Amino acid sequence: MITPQALLEQFGPRESMDYDVVIVGAGPAGLATAIRLKQLAAEKGQEVNVVVLEKGSEPGAHILSGAVMDPRALTELIPDWKEQGAPLLQPVTGDQVLFLSADGAQQTPDWLVPECFHNHGNYVISLGAVTKWLGEQAEALGVEIFPGFTAAEVLYDEQGRVKGVATGHMGLGKDGEPTDNFQLGMDLLGKYTIFAEGARGHLGKQLIAKFQLDAGKDPQSYALGIKELWEVPADKAQPGLVVHTAGWPMDGDTYGGGFLYHLEGNKVTLGYVVGLDYQNPWLSPFEEMQRWKTHPSVRQHIEGGKRLGYGARAITAGGILSLPKLVFPGGALVGCDAGMLNASRIKGSHAAIKSGMLAAEAAFAALAEGRAQDELAAYPAAFEQSWLHAELLRAKNFKQWFKKGNTVGALMTGIEQWLMPKLGMKVPRWTIHRTEADHTRLKPANQCPKIDYPKPDGKLTFDRLSSVFISNTNHEEEQPAHLTLKDASVPVAVNLARYGGPEARYCPAGVYEFVNKDGADQLVINAQNCLHCKTCDIKDPTQNIVWVTPEGSGGPNYAGM
Known part of the structure; x- marks a missing residue:
């Protein structure tokens, strides 16, 4: 295989x-950054050149979320979003919080439901559709968006400051050698580079490690969300109903x-979230989601309907x-690249938009002062004074309590986010820390019970390959695999021998x-299936698997998700 240096x-x-500003990722965070930069430039009568790179075929193609959206940040960014045709079409009309047993369900009385689970004033949306609309707003303001281009490499100057990114090469064969269609990537250089890649961003991960941005912090924790979109009979449709189960x-x-x-429109979006700190290597998040759909409290909503879409995202x-x-010399992290999601509310799009706005305001001020490639200290300072910081601070212990078990988690969430607000206490006075990363949590397979999952029926429950098919996932098969191994012997010698080969179960594709x-x-490795x-x-217990960017446009093309 020819080396990157040899290719150059x-x-x-x-x-x-x-x-002036290069933005990696055309999701809500990246597009909000771009829009706010252009808004400020228009207000001040200045020119700011902004480009957004998007690895999907278009903005929204790779976006996956539940989603119930809090419109607070969008209203700050685009106050007349309703008049501008934003696809927030279905207000929430009711909330249900259910605790499920194998054959029954207990609904939490509304007066006992913590505020974080109340959704009055929010909207049930397709975040992909909202993202596509945000892309249109950005382009109308003069933002350049390059869909189908991956940001494959961070570029640094002689002082070690970020100076931009390089796009991935096109036309490499499976062996890594250039084909007749080979095209060299391009350098996109910016006075500031904003990274908005979403959860576990490929370049964001590198930046966190290089600049030790997570020093002194709890290890980041992740969950896997698996989602389906259904069309249901008209007599089952309850537009605006929001149901959460535990x-x-x-x-x-x-x-x-x-x-x-x-x-x-008689559509139902549903899904299951599994914390990636789970311990039993025989667990399959995909199979758990399929099994969850068979519960009477879930199947009553979709039985007799048709599954239209499928996807998964960390x-x-x-x-x-x-x-x-949040910042380093030459750039910043925004949205889920930083980890802005509020797990207690199961919401991140409002946080992504707000963080992008704050980063944009700091970058614009720096550009106006003639600065470049320094640390945008005004961004984290503004974040700490924002309503977003206050919201996240209130939920600081949420995931940590649930790591102590669902009973403890439910009890303490009730105390911190139901009882304490009623007593006038906004932030818990105690802090629960974590010390273990998710990949360290798996136990050896011989110490855990195997899980016998039922076979899919093809009507309510399905297998993985038929699910991937309706995600419209596609990768050019002759390109180098974007799922790489540091050591090819580890999967069999360690993962299979010790953990029973968990990668065959935790991957939802x-x-x-x-x-x-x-x-x-x-x-x-069937890389062409990758979502x-x-x-x-x-989750790889040996951290031997490294996801790198495939050729542009590869991956899912979600519709209505």
Whole structure:
């Protein structure tokens, strides 16, 4: 395989383009950053050149969320979003919080439901549709958006400051050698570079490590969210109903829960979230989601309907105690690249938009002062004074309590987010810290009970491959695999031998499978199935799997999700 340096020597140098601000990721955080920069420039009569790179085929193609959206940040960014046609079409009309047993359910009385689970004033949405609309707003303001281009490499200057990113090469063969269609990547240089890649960002992870942005912080914690979109019979539609469940099928020591939201147009979006700190390597988040749908309290909403879409995505769930330092010389992290999601509310889009706005305001002020590639200290300072910081601070212990078991988690969430507000206390006076990263939590397979999952019926429950098919996932098969191994011997020698090969179960797309060939076990990686959820990069117990960017436009193309 030809090395990156050899490619540059043979085909280089790379072409470059200069901008004031380069933004990696056209999700809510990245687009909010771009829009706010252009708004400020218009207000001040100045010019700011902004480019946004998006690895999906268009803004929204790779976006996956529940989603119930709090419009607070969007209203700050675009006050007339309703008049501008934002696709927030279905207000929440009711909340249900259910605790499930294997054959029953207990609904929490409304007066006992913590404020974090109340959704009055929020909207049931397709976040992909909202993101596409935000992209249109950004382009109308003059933002350049380059869909289908991956940011594959962070570029640094002689002082070690971030000066931009390089896009991935196109036209490499499976062996890593250039084909007749080879095109060298391009350098996009910026006075500031904002990283908005979402949870477990490929470049964000590198920046956190290089600049030690997580020093002194709790390890980041993640969950995997698996989602389906259904069309249901008209007599089952309850537009605006929001249902959250806890309990079955999870055991009392495993973090997880379900969501089911009724959209407009007889659509229902539903899914299951499993904390990636789970201990039993035989657990399959995908199978747990399929089993959860068979519960009477869930199946009554979708039985007789048709499944339209499927997807999966990792979620940052560590909260404010796991937030890294947000800035470094030359740039910043925003949205879920930093970990801004509020796990207690199961919401991140409002946090992504707000963080992008705050970063934009700091970057614009720096540009106006003629500064470049320094630390945008005004961004974390503004964040600490914002309503978003106050919201995350109030939920600081949420995931940590649930790590002590679902009973303790439910009790303490009730105390911190129901009882304490009623007593006039806004923030818990105690702090519960974590010390273990998710990948360290798996127990050896021989210490855990195997889980016998039922076979799918093809009507209510399904297998992984048929699910991936309706995610519209596609990768150019001749490109180098974007799921890489540091050591090819580890999957069999360690993961299979000690943990029973958990990658064959934690991946929601059937990417990893162990096969026996000529009497020897080996791991097969079906990279073309990859949903870009990042679960393998997070949960692999040996941290031997590294997700890198595939060619642009590769991956899912979610519709209505």
